[in-house]
Amino acid sequence: MSIPPGLPPNTMTALPSISGRHPDYKDDWMDIPRTKLYTNVFVWDEIERKILLGYKKRGFGMGLYNGFGGKVESGETVSEAALRELKEESGISANIVHCGTLLFFAKGESCAHLVEVFRATSFAGDPTESEEMRPDWYALSLPDSDENSRTRKQDPFEEAAAIMSNDLPSIPFDHMWPDVPLWFPLMLSEKRFIGRVDFAKFKDDATGTLKDAMVKWWIGTITATSDS
Numbered sequence: 001m002s003i004p005p006g007l008p009p010n011t012m013t014a015l016p017s018i019s020g021r022h023p024d025y026k027d028d029w030m031d032i033p034r035t036k037l038y039t040n041v042f043v044w045d046e047i048e049r050k051i052l053l054g055y056k057k058r059g060f061g062m063g064l065y066n067g068f069g070g071k072v073e074s075g076e077t078v079s080e081a082a083l084r085e086l087k088e089e090s091g092i093s094a095n096i097v098h099c100g101t102l103l104f105f106a107k108g109e110s111c112a113h114l115v116e117v118f119r120a121t122s123f124a125g126d127p128t129e130s131e132e133m134r135p136d137w138y139a140l141s142l143p144d145s146d147e148n149s150r151t152r153k154q155d156p157f158e159e160a161a162a163i164m165s166n167d168l169p170s171i172p173f174d175h176m177w178p179d180v181p182l183w184f185p186l187m188l189s190e191k192r193f194i195g196r197v198d199f200a201k202f203k204d205d206a207t208g209t210l211k212d213a214m215v216k217w218w219i220g221t222i223t224a225t226s227d228s
């Protein structure tokens, strides 16, 4: 499958990419009326094998765990926005490295989220709760890169489950956006990636309420761009 619309078309991706669709969703990628730029920063400590996640206390994504990020304001670069949001939401500063570009769109919404993802393995300051986020450490177990490429599992959920464990609580994938297991292992193994995930509301059998579910997705590992 080629790179989905809305993502940088001049990107060379490596195989295999991860793609799929909900069994009840037959349509193609949705038309996106407008896109807003966001950041998301994940900080982990390779020596202590731990990753910092924030519990979202209010607003969009409330009740979910995520990295630290938000809208890019006019007049700031994406990296400046990433550092600002990280500081505002977690109280720390970090040496960030851009690692991914993800496009999310939910049917019926007026705007898609184009999220620039950054990683950092060195940081300064003590994680501090803000009005928006409660930061906490979770267990990290990084696959070593040779082993990772040799034993790469096809099922991203299985892979995500396999990369965690120590005394800290496990990464709460069940309480993160459902797309996270698709690209998290790529980020933790320091690969560069792009991807798109479309969502639509489906009835949740357990609760009977309408819930956003992934209906179509594609994630690719970047090998190069024409301007890199």
Ligand SMILES: Nc1[nH]c(=O)nc2c1ncn2[C@H]1C[C@H](O)[C@@H](COP(=O)(O)OP(=O)(O)OP(=O)(O)O)O1
Pocket: 038, 039, 040, 041, 059, 060, 061, 066, 067, 068, 069, 070, 071, 072, 104, 113, 115, 177, 179, 180
């Ligand atoms: N499907 C998805 N998977 C994911 O992992 N992160 C997502 C996501 N959809 C959105 N995000 C991230 C992007 C960004 O880091 C965060 C949304 O940012 P915010 O909630 O801070 O947005 P706001 O509109 O409140 O912006 P600010 O007012 O600037 O904080 O959620």
